[in-house]
Amino acid sequence: MRGVATLAETSGGSGADVVDSFKDVAPGLGRLIVAHCYGDIFCRPALDPKVRELGAISALAAQGTVAAEKPLGVHIDAALNLGATPEEIVETLFNIIPYAGYPLIEKALLIAHDRISLFDDKQVDGSPSDHRTLDMCSG
Amino acid sequence: MRGVATLAETSGGSGADVVDSFKDVAPGLGRLIVAHCYGDIFCRPALDPKVRELGAISALAAQGTVAAEKPLGVHIDAALNLGATPEEIVETLFNIIPYAGYPLIEKALLIAHDRISLFDDKQVDGSPSDHRTLDMCSG
Amino acid sequence: MRGVATLAETSGGSGADVVDSFKDVAPGLGRLIVAHCYGDIFCRPALDPKVRELGAISALAAQGTVAAEKPLGVHIDAALNLGATPEEIVETLFNIIPYAGYPLIEKALLIAHDRISLFDDKQVDGSPSDHRTLDMCSG
């Protein structure tokens, strides 16, 4: 299915976990996430994949809903997988303070801190991210 | 004042217009916009200026408030001034469809279309953007 | 008090639990929920009670605030009590994907899944819902 490769190459395991979590609840939702979000949208070529993920982080942090917390974590993982530095992710959150106010950013920074720590732990464990070269829409 | 140079080099005329519009209403607000938004936040170095503007566009489009419409236009201008292509700006909006839904993006695309047309007109008139090289925090 | 019967006949136990939860916090709030929400609004006759609950589910899922999660559960219970099928509830959530984006719906679907499972368990236990015939504004 279109979108499968993009999912694997960006959000990786944490994106697939979200799709899987709807297997028994509403499998149609998992299929739409892959086909529409990853297949129709995220694999469009006009935007650098890392910049795309930083844009997603900006939007999800600005929404600040409880529902945006899990996808915010998924797209922080994806940004790290695609080569964003922790500094770029933190700065992406600081950047929206003027538009969104401090409480939303405070919450998002705590989520970012957790995801970056997990990512760092995995690197040390010898499972380096090798997702930098993307061929995203072949799925 | 810290922030003046960053304002001039990114949002340019349309950012200064916003600051000026509060001259008779609440001049303290204009000062805070320059000192805090541009001086404390936007001139921090960890993020590429064009990527910073695309993040701002993502956040403002995701909020979708009527109040976000004017700053969305300002930061689309800034992204164009900093070398973003119209395709990158449009794609930045498509990118948040999965998080924010279609109505917000429809509205934002119409604003982007207007700002891009105005930018193109200015280029043809012989006033090329020369803001690509930034030394943003000297103000 | 006007609204008591509507509360009992729609949201049933889970609506009464919400009202009771404010007994020691701010009893005036519980009274306003019954008198205004159930007495002034929900017992108005122009809308089929099941359709009214599906509309409530649509609105609460679209808001996506953390505060909307408990009432979303209450009105999913009410829709089930009033004869909505699980498929109608799930489809009511899919229906707002284009307006509200995927994260809000993902969260709401997990809540719906829990409430539907609890409802199914009660049916099997021999306490069938008999709330289908409503005489809602006699309270």
Add this chain to the structure above:
Amino acid sequence: MRGVATLAETSGGSGADVVDSFKDVAPGLGRLIVAHCYGDIFCRPALDPKVRELGAISALAAQGTVAAEKPLGVHIDAALNLGATPEEIVETLFNIIPYAGYPLIEKALLIAHDRISLFDDKQVDGSPSDHRTLDMCSG
């Protein structure tokens, strides 16, 4: 394309106008609206088409963004095309007062009043709505 028939049979002219309005701005958006919103979502069978439109009205009114105003009008038109009475539409808006507060409903009621008036004018002019029987996913 999948979704074309559903668009025509529900939102009719005012839905097509929205799609057309992106022809010169971002034609890809119009295609996604038809293929995803109408083709993937709105033509799913589990929900009565009129109830689906009343759910859309509930969600869009609850969002209350400026961007939701145009689609709110489109789906009020669709509800009327599918046989909803003006009373049902007005009641659908009253129904969300407890969740969304008065300002959002005040705004939405004024939009509903305009769309219902336009619909009534068309009926008198001899172009009756004959969209009640739907075969929505044949497109």
Add this chain to the structure above:
Amino acid sequence: MRGVATLAETSGGSGADVVDSFKDVAPGLGRLIVAHCYGDIFCRPALDPKVRELGAISALAAQGTVAAEKPLGVHIDAALNLGATPEEIVETLFNIIPYAGYPLIEKALLIAHDRISLFDDKQVDGSPSDHRTLDMCSG
């Protein structure tokens, strides 16, 4: 009807205009605004009337929806009627910058500037506000 006196003594003409604007659209809404908002809520005694209006301004500015703009104007009028100074109203808006960000406050300040100008014009014309002593729940 309970609430009529509170409406007259706080929001005055601009509140009554809102209620009247629904006379032909949905008269039930106007009645609920008077009976519930003014009769059940705004005439409760535990809060100083001016502080109540400044709280309303804070909440409406923080929402930032297009629908909140008219009530924001109404409650700025009410605050002025109840003796709030223009400086207190402007400061009430500055106060929420940290929570709500700059765009919402920019928008709200422009609305406040208009309402304060109109209020000042009326004072000069010899129709002084004499609403300071309130007996708000006798209606």
Add this chain to the structure above:
Amino acid sequence: MRGVATLAETSGGSGADVVDSFKDVAPGLGRLIVAHCYGDIFCRPALDPKVRELGAISALAAQGTVAAEKPLGVHIDAALNLGATPEEIVETLFNIIPYAGYPLIEKALLIAHDRISLFDDKQVDGSPSDHRTLDMCSG
């Protein structure tokens, strides 16, 4: 640093806890909270400190995001420190029901109940609040 005294004299311990919680995550955020929120905004003189806190409570409750919950608690603490009665805080929340709907207020009331209980416990323990007289911008 400007803002330190205001932080200590209003939000007291729970405000300082928030600043400290970013020490290892993003220390720059803690500095901006003190310098901008407390130094630039909260120590401006035009608004009575207690009224300022009640306005903050109004705005944060009206936002209803999960991220607003912690600052809502902090500013309820601050209002109590500055002499607001529990009745005034509860009434400040009731006051926004017409604008924000019941779910947001239900959530906020539970938070207020917890903070008021904690504050009462401290008073009984012999550590009375003596923060009533403020000299807020000397820091």
